Amino acid sequence: MDSHVEGSLNRISIQGGVQRHHLRRLCASLHQTIVDRGCSDVVLDFSLCDGVTEAVMLPLMPIITDYRRRGISFDLIPPADAQLTRLFLNANWGHYIKPERYDPSSHEGGHVPALRFGGTEDQSDILDKVMRLILRQLETDRSTLKAIEWSLGEIMDNVSNHAQSSVGGFVQATAYKNRNQVEFVVSDAGIGIPASMQIDNHATALREAIHEGVTRDKTQNAGNGLYGSYRVAFLSGGQFEIHSLHGLLYVNNPEEGIRNSQETVPYNGTSVRCAITIGDHELLNKALRFKDVPHDPPVDYIERTFERGEDDVTLNMREQAWRDFGSRQGGVKIRSMIRNLLNLNHPVILDFSGVGVISSSFADEVFGRLFVEMGPRAFMTRIEMRNVDPTVEGLIDRAIVQRTRLGNGDA
Numbered sequence: 001m002d003s004h005v006e007g008s009l010n011r012i013s014i015q016g017g018v019q020r021h022h023l024r025r026l027c028a029s030l031h032q033t034i035v036d037r038g039c040s041d042v043v044l045d046f047s048l049c050d051g052v053t054e055a056v057m058l059p060l061m062p063i064i065t066d067y068r069r070r071g072i073s074f075d076l077i078p079p080a081d082a083q084l085t086r087l088f089l090n091a092n093w094g095h096y097i098k099p100e101r102y103d104p105s106s107h108e109g110g111h112v113p114a115l116r117f118g119g120t121e122d123q124s125d126i127l128d129k130v131m132r133l134i135l136r137q138l139e140t141d142r143s144t145l146k147a148i149e150w151s152l153g154e155i156m157d158n159v160s161n162h163a164q165s166s167v168g169g170f171v172q173a174t175a176y177k178n179r180n181q182v183e184f185v186v187s188d189a190g191i192g193i194p195a196s197m198q199i200d201n202h203a204t205a206l207r208e209a210i211h212e213g214v215t216r217d218k219t220q221n222a223g224n225g226l227y228g229s230y231r232v233a234f235l236s237g238g239q240f241e242i243h244s245l246h247g248l249l250y251v252n253n254p255e256e257g258i259r260n261s262q263e264t265v266p267y268n269g270t271s272v273r274c275a276i277t278i279g280d281h282e283l284l285n286k287a288l289r290f291k292d293v294p295h296d297p298p299v300d301y302i303e304r305t306f307e308r309g310e311d312d313v314t315l316n317m318r319e320q321a322w323r324d325f326g327s328r329q330g331g332v333k334i335r336s337m338i339r340n341l342l343n344l345n346h347p348v349i350l351d352f353s354g355v356g357v358i359s360s361s362f363a364d365e366v367f368g369r370l371f372v373e374m375g376p377r378a379f380m381t382r383i384e385m386r387n388v389d390p391t392v393e394g395l396i397d398r399a400i401v402q403r404t405r406l407g408n409g410d411a
């Protein structure tokens, strides 16, 4: 289908596959409907939409929430496609468009759903959720994880420090397994980067903002947040994109370089999208260099969450896996997490305190498969299990025995 955005009376129809350049078109339609035509009940009709991503949807969340704050109400007609409708609900888009009808999502799949911070949700909780998503879904090393944590932290901080957004900030993250990439988008309905930096040409302002040491206030800030996160995304071979007022800046792929333009329709706030490819162990060292000195963030998620002693890493199974114990898919995610922790080169302690039972499919997916994958000696020397209930121990033993017979080849 020919993809487009169409507005008439109080209805905005989004048809076909929604692409990134539709964001401004959607902002324009909202403005025409609400401000020019004076409608206070807006219908967002996605029934004929057959593809959409967070790159377009997340930036709309603060804009829509800001209109709602000003008394506009929204109705959502979800896509006819059932899978796409599920995405609207799981990603919380439905919830932020029409909270009266859609409850917040507790879905834990390949993403951290859209979350609003600066109010109810805490920024550091969101950071933890994104780090956890990566450990569960992708294959990472610690320094890359640090680079991602630093970037997301800086971009969220910018909302609190500079945006003056009446609705706070919104963030969403997605793990792409096929390309071992994590993408996050942070959006606000604030004053915009050009206004904050007091630069008249909006395209120029965004270009300026991603330079080292560029800040609105040198006595307060270092000016490295956007520079550093841009470098992390760019040097990883990923993507980077900023929408702020009339300014647009993006890098689709490193060969193409930075694209930068002045758009007719403004985005009334700031939205930053970062897609970071995981794989280069030197990424942190290459990307985060300020005044030519490498910057290594002193405390990271791994330390806060797993490091109790000097040399070991403890995974609290009840805290980290309680929602996974019942299923094979849950097992896949916990195995990924354990593998990532084993990559740190410490012994990994699995603490089963408070765990009374696990499903045999979970036990097979985690312990059976890890045992076969690593071999008995490595499994037993590198993984230590503590406080294991006898029932759970029985289930783990049986899973290992059975999986050893089958091998890891089958499904």
Ligand SMILES: Nc1ncnc2c1ncn2[C@@H]1O[C@H](COP(=O)(O)OP(=O)(O)O)[C@@H](O)[C@H]1O
Pocket (backbone or CB within 6 Å): 154, 158, 159, 161, 162, 163, 164, 188, 190, 191, 192, 193, 194, 196, 197, 209, 214, 215, 216, 217, 221, 222, 223, 224, 225, 226, 227, 270
């Ligand atoms: N979300 C935002 N809203 C408004 N202005 C922003 C936002 N993010 C960044 N800026 C502007 O861009 C400048 C550069 O940001 P950054 O590189 O993170 O440096 P710093 O935060 O240390 O000033 C900020 O000083 C501010 O003027």
Ligand SMILES: [Mg+2]
Pocket (backbone or CB within 6 Å): 154, 157, 158, 221, 223, 224, 225, 226
């Ligand atoms: Mg900053």
